[in-house]
Amino acid sequence: MSAAGRAEGAPLVLHADKCPERAPKVAVPDVWVSPDGEVLDAGWLASLGCPNPRRGGAFRLPDGQLVPVGCGSYRCEYCRVRDALVLCEMVRETCAVNGPPQVALTLTSWRPTYNRWSRDVRALTATLRGAFGPFVHLGFLEWTTGLAERSGGHRRGHMHLLARGLDPGRAADANELAGREWKRLTGATRVEAEAIRTEAAVIAYLGRHHVKQAQAPPESFTGRRTRPSRGWYGPLDSKQVRQRATTVVADRAHRARVVQQRAAAFGELVAEGLPEVAAADAVYGPEHDPLPIPPREPAEFVKLRRLGERWVPERRETESERFRRAMTARRPADAA
Numbered sequence: 001m002s003a004a005g006r007a008e009g010a011p012l013v014l015h016a017d018k019c020p021e022r023a024p025k026v027a028v029p030d031v032w033v034s035p036d037g038e039v040l041d042a043g044w045l046a047s048l049g050c051p052n053p054r055r056g057g058a059f060r061l062p063d064g065q066l067v068p069v070g071c072g073s074y075r076c077e078y079c080r081v082r083d084a085l086v087l088c089e090m091v092r093e094t095c096a097v098n099g100p101p102q103v104a105l106t107l108t109s110w111r112p113t114y115n116r117w118s119r120d121v122r123a124l125t126a127t128l129r130g131a132f133g134p135f136v137h138l139g140f141l142e143w144t145t146g147l148a149e150r151s152g153g154h155r156r157g158h159m160h161l162l163a164r165g166l167d168p169g170r171a172a173d174a175n176e177l178a179g180r181e182w183k184r185l186t187g188a189t190r191v192e193a194e195a196i197r198t199e200a201a202v203i204a205y206l207g208r209h210h211v212k213q214a215q216a217p218p219e220s221f222t223g224r225r226t227r228p229s230r231g232w233y234g235p236l237d238s239k240q241v242r243q244r245a246t247t248v249v250a251d252r253a254h255r256a257r258v259v260q261q262r263a264a265a266f267g268e269l270v271a272e273g274l275p276e277v278a279a280a281d282a283v284y285g286p287e288h289d290p291l292p293i294p295p296r297e298p299a300e301f302v303k304l305r306r307l308g309e310r311w312v313p314e315r316r317e318t319e320s321e322r323f324r325r326a327m328t329a330r331r332p333a334d335a336a
């Protein structure tokens with residue numbers, strides 16, 4: 001084909017006779033088949049809420065329902081919510097055992113590339129300990145969206161510290177000293193320290209900064225988002241605390257799912273014409289003996305098979321085939 005006859009956007013092929021005709025890759029729709037033959041389409045994948053669920057596998061719940069597997073990345077809007085809930089639960093248990101932190105400290109950064117949190121936070125807290133006595137802390141990193149007018153489109157990190165053992169009556173002094181020291185260390189000028197008094201306030205603070213407003217780390221970030229100081233967990237084993245928190249969050253999700261399923265089943269029965277009392281009896285059990293919520297059973301991982309090939313090679317005509325077709329197309333006209 002001549003360059004002039006080339007379709008808009010098609011690659012310019014200068015050596016058509018030398019280039020092998022390659023079949024382009026054509027994506028097939030995301031359709032998967034479970035080991036039992038259940039066909040799962042893109043709508044099923046999207047039902048999880050994670051924009052990039054793992055392909056080729058699913059969790060089978062004890063009732064047989066198949067649920068997509070999330071990507072699990074803390075960059076993911078959907079998957080990191082569970083992480084944040086687990087962190088909340090970990091902090092709740094740590095507070096219950098060791099008492100709540102008394103001061104929340106926010107440290108900002110001004111260079112978008114700033115990445116020396118560990119070293120500078122260690123230096124800052126050493127100075128604060130020198131002035132106010134020993135305390136332990138839990139730090140968690142957050143990022144701005146980079147959408148604010150003065151941000152220049154850059155996403156800047158900031159760290160929230162929950163400090164246990166700092167006198168809340170001296171939060172203003174701590175604010176002043178931390179502000180001076182943080183500016184000397186990093187050049188950033190904004191530091192805020194506020195006194196917090198109750199466990200509930202701690203969870204609210206975490207929810208405000210880590211669950212709701214949390215912004216995913218930028219692509220360049222590879223470190224840890226939560227950073228406990230030595231002693232933060234007190235006598236607790238942090239691995240066990242995480243394990244228990246994960247179980248609590250999974251149990252809560254399970255109960256919510258059962259409640260939702262029962263509400264849906266109740267609605268269906270009523271829509272079918274069953275009186276509400278009878279529908280409630282069927283779904284929730286009789287009033288004097290309500291059906292308990294069954295305990296959560298671990299989900300089983302099952303492999304899925306893609307329906308069709310990963311890509312379907314689209315057969316393209318070769319030059320000689322095109323020529324032959326053009327010739328044979330002309331011939332009947334000639335014969336007529």
Ligand SMILES: [Zn+2]
Pocket residue numbers: 050051052053070071072073076077078079
């Ligand atoms: Zn995800």
